[in-house]
Amino acid sequence: MLCSPACIGIRRSYIGDECLYTRKIASINRWASSSIQNYKTLPARRLLPMNFAYSPKVQELRERVQAFMDAHVYPAEKVFYQQVAEGDRWQPTAIVEELKAKAKAEGLWNLFLPESELGAGLTNTEYAPLAEIMGSSGLGPEAFNCSAPDTGNMEVLVRYGSEAQKREWLEPLLRGEIRSAFGMTEPGVASSDATNMEARAVREGDEWVINGRKWWTSGACDPRCKIMIFMGLTNPDAPRHAQHSMILVPMDTPGVKVLRPLPVFGYDDAPHGHAEVLLENVRVPYENVILGEGRGFEIAQGRLGPGRIHHCMRSIGVAERALKLMCERAVSRTAFGKPLARLGANFDHIAECRIEINMARLLTLNAAYMMDTVGNKIAASEIAQIKVVAPNVALKVIDRAIQIHGGAGVSEDFPLAHWWAMQRTLRLADGPDEVHRVAIARHELGKYVPREALRSR
């Protein structure tokens, strides 16, 4: 279903109107089942024409999002770091809450939900250019309630959550009142192979009893983080991809302990943070399982598609802003009697940045388009391709921008060093590059040999 900008108006009236919301939840379910039917009846992949032009609706939203970034988000960046430094680092900042209120009032809220009346009714292809603009600042995604890991988690609840789960957790997430975490990775096992997950959830009567240790649980340090989607081992005797389940674990459940934030190259990312979390005899109701017992991998396939591509869209925004800083510096600073731009191979470096960003953007749009037309499962190779390309391109662009800034590039006076650190983690988070390359190669080789011959075990 496609919605016009009028949808934004509907969503606005929903903020003060609970009844309208109930109606929307019902329609999400209709959307979820109809999109599965559409996917089954679509023609063979790659036969579909792809249109790169922004629709008038997307163009209008791009202008509004960019204007909001210029007027409110970029000027707030310094204030944010000051507030984090001056206050309790692990408390939410006033400036981000102000930005959220402003964006909500302008109807620039929850733009990410594809084809859902809870968002702006945008497809992934339509959302991509907006996420790029938001991603050009570390504050942008949260200001518009479009940040990780919440977007991926909200999509899980929209697609697979029960009515009660949606009421309890999706509604406050959509309102931006709480935040969430996704707990899959464990320190004790190689987590790029998700079948390794050892944290146990054992059924006892009408409860799950959970024990295990998770780490790199992004967002879990933030006191607004009220819910974790926990992925754990529920039946070691089941077939390999039916052994794990996703279970909703409220962060205030006795036995959930946030042990420490894990810094990334020294950046703690406060107040969001990436936490090590211990779960000791944590008891949650049996009905907190999402979709059903043993269906964790099924959900992971659905979740990681949108989550991954959102990261890529934001990476391109960061790369674009790094190139802007690079060009500004290159024409405004002089050495050996010339602007830096005219020295050595700097023309080439700037040109390479532009070429690589444009390639990555087109690949992102292609992956988004495949998700919209043939579904996340069939678009798996395209999603994997862009997940490899986008952070690597962003890293190369940022690195060149750092170089042209000289010492300033690695200082905290410019955002480049922090951006580099963040982008470097994306070559690991949501699956290391190598794992995605294996998936792409398997897809290609699968055209020539039976798929079973390509399985690792």
Ligand SMILES: Cc1cc2nc3c(=O)[nH]c(=O)nc-3n(C[C@H](O)[C@H](O)[C@H](O)COP(=O)(O)OP(=O)(O)OC[C@H]3O[C@@H](n4cnc5c(N)ncnc54)[C@H](O)[C@@H]3O)c2cc1C
């Ligand atoms: C900043 C940050 C935020 C994160 N946020 C979250 C989060 O919110 N929730 C969450 O659950 N996890 C999160 N992660 C964890 C991330 O998803 C894992 O680190 C990642 O999946 C890799 O798992 P691992 O660290 O156990 O590496 P391992 O599985 O030990 O892999 C180590 C290395 O082995 C190599 N390797 C692995 N498989 C292959 C292969 N098939 N072929 C070739 N080489 C291979 C790769 O080089 C890989 O980097 C985050 C990580 C970071 C750094």
